[in-house]
Amino acid sequence: MHFGPHLLLAALEGLVTSAVLALTALGLSLVFGVMRVVNVAHGEFFMLGAVLAWAITTAIGGHPALGFLAALVIAPLIVGAIALIAERLVLRRLNYNPEATIVATIGMLYIIQQLALTFYGPEARPVEPPFSYRILLPWFGYSGYKLSVIAASALLLIATWLVLTRTKIGLIMRATQYDSETAQAFGIPVGRVYGGVFALGAMLAAIAAVLIVPISQAHYLMGQDPLLLSFIVVIIGGLGSLRGTVVAAVLIGLSDGIISMFFSPTLAKIIATLLVAMVLVFRPQGLFGTASR
Amino acid sequence: MSEASPAKAYALHLGAIALLFVLSFLLPEYYHGLLARIMVLAVFAMGYNMLFGYVGLLSLGHAMFFGAGLYGAGLAIIQLGWSVPAAFTAGLGCGAVLSLIIGLLALRSTGVAFMIVTMMFAQVFYLAILYFAAWTGGDQGMVVPQPARVLTFGGTSLDLTNPTVRYMSALALFSLVLLMMLAIVRSRFGRVLVAIRENEERTKMLGYDTFSNKLAAVVVSGTICAASGAAYALLFGYVGSSFASVQYSILPLLWVLLGGAATTLGPLVGTLFMYYVIDVTSGYTSAYLLIVGIALILLVLFFPRGILGSIRQRWLGWLP
Numbered sequence: 190m191h192f193g194p195h196l197l198l199a200a201l202e203g204l205v206t207s208a209v210l211a212l213t214a215l216g217l218s219l220v221f222g223v224m225r226v227v228n229v230a231h232g233e234f235f236m237l238g239a240v241l242a243w244a245i246t247t248a249i250g251g252h253p254a255l256g257f258l259a260a261l262v263i264a265p266l267i268v269g270a271i272a273l274i275a276e277r278l279v280l281r282r283l284n285y286n287p288e289a290t291i292v293a294t295i296g297m298l299y300i301i302q303q304l305a306l307t308f309y310g311p312e313a314r315p316v317e318p319p320f321s322y323r324i325l326l327p328w329f330g331y332s333g334y335k336l337s338v339i340a341a342s343a344l345l346l347i348a349t350w351l352v353l354t355r356t357k358i359g360l361i362m363r364a365t366q367y368d369s370e371t372a373q374a375f376g377i378p379v380g381r382v383y384g385g386v387f388a389l390g391a392m393l394a395a396i397a398a399v400l401i402v403p404i405s406q407a408h409y410l411m412g413q414d415p416l417l418l419s420f421i422v423v424i425i426g427g428l429g430s431l432r433g434t435v436v437a438a439v440l441i442g443l444s445d446g447i448i449s450m451f452f453s454p455t456l457a458k459i460i461a462t463l464l465v466a467m468v469l470v471f472r473p474q475g476l477f478g479t480a481s482r
Numbered sequence: 483m484s485e486a487s488p489a490k491a492y493a494l495h496l497g498a499i500a501l502l503f504v505l506s507f508l509l510p511e512y513y514h515g516l517l518a519r520i521m522v523l524a525v526f527a528m529g530y531n532m533l534f535g536y537v538g539l540l541s542l543g544h545a546m547f548f549g550a551g552l553y554g555a556g557l558a559i560i561q562l563g564w565s566v567p568a569a570f571t572a573g574l575g576c577g578a579v580l581s582l583i584i585g586l587l588a589l590r591s592t593g594v595a596f597m598i599v600t601m602m603f604a605q606v607f608y609l610a611i612l613y614f615a616a617w618t619g620g621d622q623g624m625v626v627p628q629p630a631r632v633l634t635f636g637g638t639s640l641d642l643t644n645p646t647v648r649y650m651s652a653l654a655l656f657s658l659v660l661l662m663m664l665a666i667v668r669s670r671f672g673r674v675l676v677a678i679r680e681n682e683e684r685t686k687m688l689g690y691d692t693f694s695n696k697l698a699a700v701v702v703s704g705t706i707c708a709a710s711g712a713a714y715a716l717l718f719g720y721v722g723s724s725f726a727s728v729q730y731s732i733l734p735l736l737w738v739l740l741g742g743a744a745t746t747l748g749p750l751v752g753t754l755f756m757y758y759v760i761d762v763t764s765g766y767t768s769a770y771l772l773i774v775g776i777a778l779i780l781l782v783l784f785f786p787r788g789i790l791g792s793i794r795q796r797w798l799g800w801l802p
Contacts, residue, residue, distance in 0.1 A: 227594050227597070227598070279779055279783065282783055283782060283783065287593060287594055288540050288597075289782045289786065291540070291542075291594075291597060292735065292739065292778055292781075292782045293778065293779050293782050293783070295732055295735075295775075295778055296774075296775040296776065296777070296778030296779035296782075297775065297779070298775070299771045299772065299774050299775030299778070300771075300772055300775035300776060300779075302771060303769045303771040303772040303775065304772065306769070307769055307772075417605065420598060420602075424598065453613070455609055455612055455613045456613060458609055459606055459609045459610060459613060462602050462605050462606050462609070463602075463603075463606050465602060466587075466599050466602040466603055466606070467587075469591060469595055469598060469599050469602070470587050470588065470590050470591055470599055471590070473591055473595050
């Protein structure tokens with residue numbers, strides 16, 4: 190294969206990563222933007238989505254598309270419910286103090302990971318894709334499912350953006366993000382908004398995981414890389430900015446796909462992490478964000 | 483933190499050290515080895531406490547300082563064939579230099595950004611260990627051979643693999659760092675750090691250079707953690723990348739929170755208690771991460787001051 194098609198393949202793989210990353214990072218960004226909570230357990234909600242997708246498709250059986258669609262609906266709902274319970278029982282009682290919530294979400298990370306290991310086991314298990322149509326390009330065949338992941342993610346991102354900017358729920362969320370005390374004074378149930386946002390953030394991660402699990406398998410440690418990458422995306426995009434998050438996800442996903450096709454993945458990770466840390470040190474508002482407060 | 487009773491405080495600390503000394507002769511073999519390990523890790527926790535407890539900076543990357551000591555000493559002894567004291571010094575030096583660089587960079591950020599920046603630098607350190615597997619042994623780690631772990635002074639030689647020597651070396655390091663912490667806390671420097679924790683703007687207004695005080699705290703904290711790492715490599719003979727992973731950045735936070743942040747003996751109490759809990763529960767379940775997770779959540783929910791912090795608040799106001 191020549192360099193051009195090779196690059197196209199790397200770019201396509203990178204776009205699939207970007208699509209999933211954008212959804213996951215959007216969840217993290219919403220939670221941070223509205224609640225000012227850094228959710229370290231976010232990657233575990235992602236992992237939980239993938240593991241539940243495996244459990245649901247196995248339980249339903251039959252045609253793979255049937256199980257997959259069921260997983261796409263049920264897994265995020267279960268993950269959202271778990272997140273909501275965690276928010277009610279723990280985060281709310283901490284008054285969303287930034288440092289205490291980080292420690293608490295680290296605790297959640299360990300609990301969820303250990304429970305997944307105990308009940309699901311250390312194996313990586315595959316989920317069959319709902320369809321296995323291959324699109325033939327002049328140079329190579331490419332999985333139609335992977336392209337549909339990109340499309341599905343784009344649709345979800347647009348839907349989230351519409352909800353945030355065009356509906357009353359979005360208005361309430363933005364008001365809470367802007368100034369929670371004033372929002373409270375205007376009769377917005379800030380506590381319920383926080384609960385909803387935390388659940389929504391976890392559900393976005395779970396949806397991303399269900400989409401990716403037919404491509405990469407479900408494993409109890411699979412939440413770590415998405416967590417770190419989401420942090421990177423959210424930081425580069427500017428904490429709490431939706432547009433920046435999407436742009437940064439495409440940027441990171443593409444460069445990750447291309448760099449790791451031509452260089453050692455560990456080296457790529459070292460360079461990316463170091464660069465992001467430097468961005469955070471020298472430009473804390475992110476590359477696209479504006480200085481806040 | 484009252485002025486009233488320096489004598490009481492010193493008596494308590496010397497008493498604790500004496501107790502640990504006596505325990506060396508009373509404990510059965512298994513607990514004897516475990517306590518030596520706990521004392522070394524309590525030094526790590528004390529280094530963490532210096533920054534988290536007294537300056538109020540929550541770092542999620544202290545595993546890199548422990549790792550710097552561990553690999554600094556380990557590589558010096560394995561790859562360069564240095565003697566034990568030289569390797570220990572190399573470990574300390576690596577920790578001091580690394581913490582100076584990290585401090586200069588990370589202290590430009592505050593709050594949540596500081597936590598994420600420290601976590602990312604630690605991740606880079608961890609990945610670098612894996613990347614340079616030709617020297618570091620990658621995720622397999624390295625074993626420090628027994629003949630290299632012998633300390634010679636003139637004619638006498640001390641074998642660090644001998645349980646009693648190992649215990650006493652761990653105790654010596656622990657006592658030294660504990661008394662140093664007590665002295666720092668009672669010094670002018672320690673008081674400035676607490677002032678920064680309580681209100682940085684006001685401290686600045688009073689004419690203190692808060693940045694250089696914080697930087698000094700990061701370097702002291704990082705060097706203490708490196709001392710713990712270097713001692714771990716020399717006393718227990720294993721240098722592994724898992725000690726530089728995120729988990730080893732979280733564990734000292736857990737130990738310090740459990741024992742009581744900003745108490746001098748808290749790190750020891752927390753480390754001891756956590757090992758005790760894991761030891762007891764490992765009889766029933768292998769899921770020790772579950773216990774770590776639950777402990778973290780219960781602590782921040784109900785005992786944000788930790789064991790010694792709660793005791794100080796309720797009964798013993800003079801506890802340093």
